[in-house]
Amino acid sequence: EDTLNVPVKIPIMYLPMHVGIFGSTGSGKSNLMMVLIKSIIDTNLDAIRKPNADKPRLSAFCIDPHDEFAKGVDKYGIQSIVNDMSSTTRSDVIGDFYYLTTHKSATTRDIRAYTREIRILYSEIQPRDLYSIREYTSEMSSFIDAQYHAAGENWIESILSMDEDAVSGSVTLGTLRAVKRRLSFLERSPIFIDSGTSILDEIFYAMETGRILVVNTSLMSDTEQFLLTTVVTRTLSDMRRALKSSGNLGDFDTQGQKRLPHSFFNRVKQKARTFYGKDGVADSSEVRDPRKLPVIQVTVEEAPSILNPVLMRGQSVFKDISRQGRKFNIGLLVVSQQVSVLDNVILSQMNTEINLRLGNEREIKACIENASVNITGFENEFRVMSRGEAIVTASYRELPLPARIPLFDTVYEKDRHRYKDNKTKKEEEHIL
Ligand SMILES: Nc1ncnc2c1ncn2[C@@H]1O[C@H](COP(=O)(O)OP(=O)(O)OP(=O)(O)O)[C@@H](O)[C@H]1O
Ligand SMILES: [Mg+2]
Secondary structure, eight states: OOOOOOOOOOEEEEGOOOOOEOOTTSSSSSHHHHHHHHHHHHHHHHHHHOGGGOOOEEEEEETTSSSSSSTTEEEEEOHHHHHHHHHHHHHHTTHHHHHHHHGGGGGGGHHHHHHEEEEEGGGGGGGGHHHHOOOOOOHHHHHHHHHHHHHHHHHHHHHHOOOOOOOOOTTHHHHHHHHHHHHHHHHHHHSEEEESSSSHHHHEEEEHOOOOEEOOOSSSSSHHHHHHHHHHHHHHHHHHHHHHHHBBHHHHHHHHHHOOOOHHHHHHHHHHHHHHHOOSSSSSSSOOGGGOOEEEEEEEETGGSSSHHHHTTSOOOOHHHHHHHHHHHHEEEEEOOOTTTSSHHHHTTOOOEEOOSSSSSSHHHHHHHHSOOOOOHHHHHTTTTOOTTEEEEEEEEEEEEEEOOOOOHOOOOHHHGSSOOOOOHHHHHHHH
């Protein structure tokens, strides 16, 4: 069959209405993620090179569970793009770092120069972050909420150090022990720490300035990965929520103190004013509309573990984002091998799906049911799809689009001249 060489694009304005990437193992999800990261870099490069065109910038927090994106799978990876860039381009587009990992020492030398270690303070975790990643009984959550009420951001330390002999009142020893057991992974985790320097500030600055972050979670447990994604997503959305409910920067201060852990908010608030103030950083400065800020895309990998109906019954951070993210310009990029097990709230809020090859008839059926345009009767198309082939469906397109995802190495080789330096800038401007 003939194919047309027409690029398929997702308009930036639809990213905060959430994107799904579905495909069985080996269908090409990781390659697609790398192609998307490259498009984000290209979009930002374009915005920087044409500052007067008022082009939007994009940020992405990309979970990389197999540590493939930076190095790449075949010949090239995101680091190849970074290596190609002139130092000015690099500092504009990539900043000081783009790669987050558990231990810097385990990273190869060229990537290490752009690496930060992931460290999140206990004080930056809120009870609802935990409720978003695992089910808690009502006894456990009442106990946690009471501790949070009493100890504030020191609630985790306060629970972990609580003396079992001292339990009294409505808390049974069983509840205390159960909660301690649930929290014990924090004590073993290298990324969640009770004191020291957190990376959350840097993540917030990066996401408010149009940057990409590749997050190597290959050495983390699922629980660590999900808690990290949750804390980051909730922090970014609470900052923008505080902004959204403020008239000026003085209000923003009050709103931020109300919503975010104090130690975190006090560290970032000065810099936040430079992102959020319309005319200066004084209390009286009017605030910007969050929809004028960079679109932030957060990937949720191995999505079924946290986007399932059981967790969605509770106070899920992801349920909030899926419903309200568009108001704050924050979008979820849900990557999953299965559609059938995802919660309907999440699926119904999704406006763009990239459906790759699927494992079985049940998933094909779920994909067809979930698609944002009617693709009833497409079973056969799904059955004959090969690696890298996709059916793209979107609520803003009347028809489904069959598409072939290019290999990352191919698009990189074609475009690498762009990253070199600013000399091509003039030529590009002449073309326009
Ligand atoms: N668009 C594509 N065109 C041709 N080949 C592809 C394409 N995408 C991926 N492949 C090939 O298929 C293999 C698997 O791709 P990839 O690792 O992206 O799959 P995946 O869906 O991420 O798998 P997993 O679920 O195991 O992580 C790769 O080694 C790659 O060479
Ligand atoms: Mg993969």
